[in-house]
Amino acid sequence: MAMEKMSIAKALNESLRKALDTDPKVLIMGEDVGKLGGVFRITDGLQKDFGEDRVIDTPLAESGIVGTAIGLALRGYRPVVEIQFDGFVFPAYDQIVTQLAKMHARALGKIKLPVVVRIPYGGGIGAVEHHSESPEALFAHVAGLKVVSPSNASDAYWMMQQAVQSDDPIIFFEPKRRYWDKGEVETDSIPGPLHKASVARTGTDLTLVAYGPMVKVCLEAAAAAQEEGKSIEVLDLRSMSPIDFDAIQTSVEKTGRLVVVHEAPVFYGSGAEIAARITERCFYHLEAPVLRVGGYHAPYPPARLEDEYLPGLDRVLDAVDRSLAY
């Protein structure tokens, strides 16, 4: 048993190192991933140890990064590409949506596209425009892609391993404001399935569903609610496509109430999908309508306003109160 306490950033780094070490077909590609180790240092030291042929600094061209990764995957490689920030993925969106997502089906299953697209995402770090967005719904909406996001170091480590081993394209959203949060990582244990939700905290009065950066906020909200005598269950979704609806259903059948929390705008967001499906599945178990807490239908605001825009403890607790008031 090898238990280690490390940050999410370190867990991702160790996971990528292990992937490079285990499979010679694994490649790391992206802007500044080499000597610099990435702007968040997730690939720190990897080029030094695995060489420029495995850890590849690319031209500043996102479509080119994903498009050439597709070609490398067709040749038998397993590229893990880094998009430097969430808002910069859009030049590559065409390659991801029209090519990467569909090629396996178009070839009647004869070819596989084992490409991981890593995207540091979300706000809370006081960044400038295009550096704080949460575009996960835009990818989850596309058949052929799988979309995941870890919320803690252990998941970061294991979900990256599983993403690299998957024969499907995986959009891997990394909660950048949690990069430096530390947690225990059991580096030897066999992990659960990549797309299975986990119960981060058990409770009986209401279910909070979140993923990535919002799991921590929901756990804090649940702890605060506990002081008021409310028992809140927190479900860490881990995967936004596919979604583990069975796990949400199990929890909601127990608590009767559901609040979905994410940073992305509420409108057409993953919360809408969860609310609709759970209403279908659990109509007679629900004591209140499914509520959603998230970003507004507005461009991501300047950094000085992001605390107002992002769901915090108070907004989550407000939704909890509204649900319990029914």
Added chain:
Amino acid sequence: MTVESTAARKPRRSSKRTSAVKTTAKTSAKTPESSEPELVQLLTPEGERLEHPDYSIDLTADELRGLYRDMVLTRRFDAEATALQRQGELGLWASLLGQEAAQIGSGRALRDDDYVFPTYREHGVAWCRGVDPTNLLGMFRGVNHGGWDPNSNNFHLYTIVIGSQTLHATGYAMGVAKDGADSAVIAYFGDGASSQGDVAESFTFSAVYNAPVVFFCQNNQWAISEPTEKQTRVPLYQRAQGFGFPGVRVDGNDVLACLAVTRSALERARRGEGPTLVEAFTYRMGAHTTSDDPTKYRADEERASWEAKDPILRLRTYLEKEGAADEAFFTALDEESEALGKRVREAVRAMPDPDPIAIFDNVYADGNPLVDEERAQFAAYQASFADTAEEGK
């Protein structure tokens, strides 16, 4: 550039045969009397054989007949597909009429272990790769989105989003280099695609990583209704220079020149000297696809001027002049063409619609519970009609 100026230009001629293929692809020089770039040409529209100092080629009569046969059969296949579209058997067809030499010349330059990334018009290249032509029609009939195994002929699926495949080709070529293999990769695209960012990015990546890829641009003068002037202010092959690799313009209606130039570019890639841009200067005789109407955007005289440069006629003239093919050969080929047309016609009409449940096939390699759930719902819904039919009996 105008068609007239191109037609009027005479290529450089050399009486001396070069003994060996030069090892470096060169950018064509401009002729002193014209501002237009020179085309590499080995066979004139009149069927006269030329020599070129950088691109010599020596083919047997058998090989020449083979190229002719490829072009004739490809044209026959294309004509059949166009007819099938008019008869309502295909939803759409993208004709290659006029581009046979560019496709057969470049396609026959390839080795089996090379890899091809086509657009959606490379029917002649597919023919050279041994892809059954009827496989190309599934997409246009609407029964699949490609439908062949790209790895069985090293011929990737047709790509409809303009220019996307040039990046796939570049990445694949990067992989070839990593593997230490000596094969090469070729990416096909058109003059319109040269305006796409992906094509520029593929030039950047292939140059930076010295990828063994040949970019084969078929400049057929028109991107749907937009002439090349709406895509570029410099001759397309000259784009390569700014990215740091050679570009060459070849007479795209001259199958010998297309073969020689592509072969040279592929050899350069194999030697580890990186990418080459080949601009095959040709003409799309038909519509962009069966959905547009070229009479709305281009003059009849333009098409007529290109008819005089027909790639098949000029090789036939040469074959006859050289005595490399007799009447029996042409008669047999006519019969083979008709048989191909019949086979294609029958295959398309017999092509079944896919089973509706196939909507859910191969969405994911590793499976997905949502797809499974929707498949089950769909199957139950379909089955409900069967029950209704039973009751109605």
